[in-house]
Amino acid sequence: MEHFDMLVIGSGPSGRRAAVQAAKLGKSVLVVDRGRRLGGVSVHTGTIPSKTLRETVLNLSGWRERGFYGRGYRVKQDISSTDLIQRLHKTLDHEVEVLQHQFLRNGVRSAQAGASFIDANRARLTTETGEISDVSFDHAMISVGTRPYRPESVPFDGARVLDSDEVLEIERLPRTLTVIGGGVIGVEYATIFSALDVPVTLVEPRDRILDFVDRELVDDFIHQLRDRGVTVRLGSSVNSIEVRPTGAEVVLADGRTVRSETVLYAAGRVGNTASLGLETVGIEADGRGRIKVDPDTFQTSVPHIYACGDVIGFPSLASTSMEQGRVAACHAFGIALPPPPATFPYGIYAVPEISTVGQSEEEVRKSGVAYECGVARFRETSRGHIMGVDSGFLKLIFSLETRRLLGAHIVGEGATELIHIGQAVINLGGTVDFFVENTFNYPTLAEAYKIAGLDAWNRMGWRREAVPAA
Numbered sequence: 528m529e530h531f532d533m534l535v536i537g538s539g540p541s542g543r544r545a546a547v548q549a550a551k552l553g554k555s556v557l558v559v560d561r562g563r564r565l566g567g568v569s570v571h572t573g574t575i576p577s578k579t580l581r582e583t584v585l586n587l588s589g590w591r592e593r594g595f596y597g598r599g600y601r602v603k604q605d606i607s608s609t610d611l612i613q614r615l616h617k618t619l620d621h622e623v624e625v626l627q628h629q630f631l632r633n634g635v636r637s638a639q640a641g642a643s644f645i646d647a648n649r650a651r652l653t654t655e656t657g658e659i660s661d662v663s664f665d666h667a668m669i670s671v672g673t674r675p676y677r678p679e680s681v682p683f684d685g686a687r688v689l690d691s692d693e694v695l696e697i698e699r700l701p702r703t704l705t706v707i708g709g710g711v712i713g714v715e716y717a718t719i720f721s722a723l724d725v726p727v728t729l730v731e732p733r734d735r736i737l738d739f740v741d742r743e744l745v746d747d748f749i750h751q752l753r754d755r756g757v758t759v760r761l762g763s764s765v766n767s768i769e770v771r772p773t774g775a776e777v778v779l780a781d782g783r784t785v786r787s788e789t790v791l792y793a794a795g796r797v798g799n800t801a802s803l804g805l806e807t808v809g810i811e812a813d814g815r816g817r818i819k820v821d822p823d824t825f826q827t828s829v830p831h832i833y834a835c836g837d838v839i840g841f842p843s844l845a846s847t848s849m850e851q852g853r854v855a856a857c858h859a860f861g862i863a864l865p866p867p868p869a870t871f872p873y874g875i876y877a878v879p880e881i882s883t884v885g886q887s888e889e890e891v892r893k894s895g896v897a898y899e900c901g902v903a904r905f906r907e908t909s910r911g912h913i914m915g916v917d918s919g920f921l922k923l924i925f926s927l928e929t930r931r932l933l934g935a936h937i938v939g940e941g942a943t944e945l946i947h948i949g950q951a952v953i954n955l956g957g958t959v960d961f962f963v964e965n966t967f968n969y970p971t972l973a974e975a976y977k978i979a980g981l982d983a984w985n986r987m988g989w990r991r992e993a994v995p996a997a
């Protein structure tokens with residue numbers, strides 16, 4: 528039986544980062560993944576495909592130029608699913624190639640197989656064709672991720688009613704689309720299809736979408752969606768979904784029926800823990816297949832077995848999963864790391880983008896801290912004029928007492944890139960004076976930080992002495 532210092536189960540962002548980190552520390556590592564190709568959900572059905580699709584749609588539809596040339600402007604008429612899928616495959620091939628090369632360079636071994644625990648130091652690997660081999664390990668990393676939640680009551684058929692994996696394989700663009708679930712996945716796909724001029728209805732049982740995002744941003748975002756024809760049905764739970772010869776009917780609890788050619792069901796995900804044999808090692812998963820870990824070290828209840836990524840639940844991002852994998856691998860091999868900064872950015876690649884870091888205005892208000900906000904609208908920046916941007920804004924929230932930046936929130940073009948300025952200032956303890964006293968490149972969208980800083984500063988006054996020592 529072959530022995531490894533670390534067995535990594537799953538090759539998504541957390542597994543891949545843990546594997547490379549362990550290898551960099553001179554350890555022997557085997558990564559097993561039951562998928563046909565390395566990369567996990569992130570590369571094959573999640574992050575990269577959805578972002579590639581978004582980029583292709585924005586390019587082919589001429590979306591970014593419509594501020595200048597009008598809503599009727601198109602780069603390509605009659606965009607087909609083939610147009611979308613071609614670029615997708617090229618990007619995914621490239622991602623897998625880079626990952627394979629990374630493993631090769633670092634001496635990380637990989638195998639295509641499903642893994643399950645035999646005991647706390649051995650696992651059984653089963654290939655697609657049923658071949659079995661066993662390996663032993665000192666440490667294991669459970670990075671098995673999640674899959675779409677598919678309740679029995681939903682008539683998934685791969686054609687009319689799809690989950691978020693199947694939506695990447697559609698043979699032609701739907702004439703009309705209903706998206707069920709106003710979480711990040713639902714919102715991203717609803718807006719991507721809407722940018723292709725597909726009439727979209729977004730259904731969410733709660734009375735708001737993206738409830739972790741600053742309310743002012745979400746209100747602006749919903750206003751933009753409605754303005755371009757997306758129907759947003761909030762507070763509407765779904766009673767039933769029926770497949771009909773020409774489409775599907777979604778009956779809502781309030782009695783209304785939403786008819787469309789295709790339904791995308793995106794109401795959460797479940798952890799891939801059922802086949803891991805967790806019971807043989809005494810690790811428990813919750814009703815959604817998620818594993819509880821020590822939040823600082825990512826150890827499960829069995830200390831030499833770690834779990835990272837979506838399988839441990841919130842925040843379920845590729846970005847945070849990668850960090851978790853690195854921290855866990857360091858911990859496993861005795862490298863003490865400082866705790867990660869509590870504040871990390873969230874990027875939602877809807878059309879338009881939303882990105883947020885730190886506390887929302889609702890959270891600041893709840894904490895009782897006296898605060899002031901500064902706002903900059905992209906259409907008031909010179910870069911915005913040059914780009915023909917007619918919407919989007921940045922909102923900064925500062926403590927009145929310490930003058931520190933507490934939160935940065937952006938809706939609009941470039942939000943997911945721009946947010947890192949806010950992240951750096953928050954995590955380095957910066958204040959409103961950073962934005963006021965520093966010169967920003969001009970013309971840039973980043974200049975919005977300067978404008979929002981000045982906007983807040985005008986109301987806060989210039990009590991420079993209030994700045995705490997760095």
Ligand SMILES: Cc1cc2nc3c(=O)[nH]c(=O)nc-3n(C[C@H](O)[C@H](O)[C@H](O)COP(=O)(O)OP(=O)(O)OC[C@H]3O[C@@H](n4cnc5c(N)ncnc54)[C@H](O)[C@@H]3O)c2cc1C
Pocket residue numbers: 536537538539540541542559560561562566567568569570572573574575577578640641642643670671672673691712799802803835836837838843844845846847848874876
């Ligand atoms: C549509 C969509 C869009 C997203 N967009 C973003 C985004 O823009 N930004 C962002 O940060 N995050 C995004 N995410 C989230 C991101 O994809 C996940 O957070 C990330 O993939 C989780 O990584 P992971 O390490 O948990 O592994 P995953 O990527 O979930 O991969 C897990 C792997 O484990 C394998 N596996 C499972 N069970 C076994 C077993 N028993 N044996 C062997 N292998 C097994 C699976 O085959 C899979 O390959 C998105 C997700 C979705 C679904």
Ligand SMILES: NC(=O)c1ccc[n+]([C@@H]2O[C@H](COP(=O)([O-])OP(=O)(O)OC[C@H]3O[C@@H](n4cnc5c(N)ncnc54)[C@H](O)[C@@H]3O)[C@@H](O)[C@H]2O)c1
Pocket residue numbers: 707708709710711712713715730731732733736737764765793794795796842843844845873874875876
């Ligand atoms: N850009 C990004 O970073 C990105 C993109 C996509 C996904 N993700 C990650 O993937 C994870 C899963 O995303 P998600 O959108 O599937 O899940 P989610 O849990 O974020 O959202 C699910 C939504 O569906 C709604 N819902 C729940 N049950 C429902 C029902 N029976 N009928 C109708 N609606 C229902 C919920 O109220 C919620 O708004 C998220 O945690 C997210 O972090 C991240």
